[in-house]
Amino acid sequence: MIRFEARVKEYIRVQSLLNQGQSLLLAVSGGIDSMVLLHVFSLLREPLDLHLSVVHVNHQLRGDESMGDEQFVKEMCGKMHVPCYSELIDVMSYVHDHGVSKQLAARKLRYDCFERVRRQTGSDAVATAHHSDDNAETVLLNILRGTGIRGLAGIPPKRSQGSIIRPLLFATRKEIEAYASEQGIRYRNDSSNRSLKYRRNELRHCILPALESRHAGLAGTLNQIAAAMVNVNERMRLMVDEQLHSLFHQDAQGRFLLNHDLLNHVPDFLRDEIFVEILHRLNIEPSEKKISALRRLCTQSTGREMELSGSVSAFHDRGHIVFMVRENILPEMRKVEFGRNYEYRDCHVSISRPEQVPPAYTGTHGVEYIDAGRLGKQLILRPWHAGDWFIPLGMKKRKKLSDFFTDQKVPRYQKTSIPVLESDGMIVWICGKRLDDRFKLTDRTQTAIRLSCRPSTSVTHDEPG
Secondary structure (H helix, E strand, O other): OOOHHHHHHHHHHHHOOOOOOOEEEEEOOOOHHHHHHHHHHHHHOOOOOOEEEEEEEEOOOOOHHHHHHHHHHHHHHHHHOOOEEEEEOOHHHHHHHHOOOHHHHHHHHHHHHHHHHHHHHOOOEEEOOOOHHHHHHHHHHHHHHOOHHHHHOOOOOEOOOOOEEOOOOOOOHHHHHHHHHHHOOOOOOOHHHHOOOOHHHHHHHHHHHHHHHHOOOHHHHHHHHHHHHHHHHHHHHHHHHHHHHHHEEEOOOOOEEEEHHHHOOOOHHHHHHHHHHHHHHOOOOOOHHHHHHHHHHHHOOOOOEEEOOOOEEEEEEOOEEEEEEOOOOOOOOEEEOOOEEEEEOOEEEEEOOOEOOOOOOOOEOOEEEEEHHHOOOOEEEEOOOOOOEEOEOOOOOOEEHHHHHHHOOOOHHHHHHOOEEEEOOEEEEEOOOEEEHHHOOOOOOOOEEEEEEEEOOOOOOOOEO
């Protein structure tokens, strides 16, 4: 059997990922995939005459666990005599400032960090540890989202733009796990990889195994689709770039304008890909829902508007679709404490200290009781963000806040004025609207917190309550 390192070396040659004597920056998180990447390249360093260094990104999302990952990577790099560059990124601040999902924010900041350290170290490329199972999951996720031809192309071995390479993309997760076991490679387990609240984890642990039990070789089929679509996607990208050169520009006021009249002459199949590219450029995750909404907006009258994310909206204006990027429109998150009152936007929010569970209570949306024992260490008030979800009281399944607001017939202009109470990253209460079922009072509740929200009146800020 051909050794794993030899297969990596051959894949690098076939895909033209690296040349002899180049400098390579390895993206290492500390998980099994990236530790295998580090181990393999420590063995290929001499045969390929490579100059290696490592970048580790601490997302600060898992507290002590994140710090442990960072220390582990530094320790292992020291033993292998590979320079290690570690950076902290503030994912949640980016989420709050730009109104995007936590996953999108983390990815954007992570790749920005990769490029920054690549330039700092003078590396020719950055290698990530994506493998064929990641690729299969990505293709299926993109099919479910409806992200067009680009989505079907999955994860490319090498980015056509930029300096990212994926030298393990040929390997399956099982092959990587077997190699790690055979070589005795140490690694860290990321607890968030087990959480089914993330769509990719739900797909990985539940949906794909169920599909593969009925359709053997599904992951391989999805990888074949991706490989077949890579060249198609590249041709499509060139066509889209050519069209956007004349269709899309930024004016002196910072608005992005898409010429709707010229767009009407573009073939339908290319029009959707243009929408996908624009969404990417605006740092918005494409979906069929957003693409369909943009199609409809093109047929509607001047003045019609839609929200694409927490910080980007689009409206029809005299032959153009105008994209408005509202910088810093969202207020910063506000840490809150028990026993205090807060003025937040147009609301007065009160949070009691832990108290006895009320013997009887007729709930109103303006006043709620929650289980104090279910709260985490940090409470914050913040506005809603695109991608937010919660489990409405009385329900078992999660619901997007955007869908909840639609069901409640909340006008678009009022959405950002409704506070969200969050505990350690989980939504507790859509203030004045609906409680999250995970924080309700139960027979096991020992102490309760009284929450209230009402329209603001002239009160003193942050007074003890």
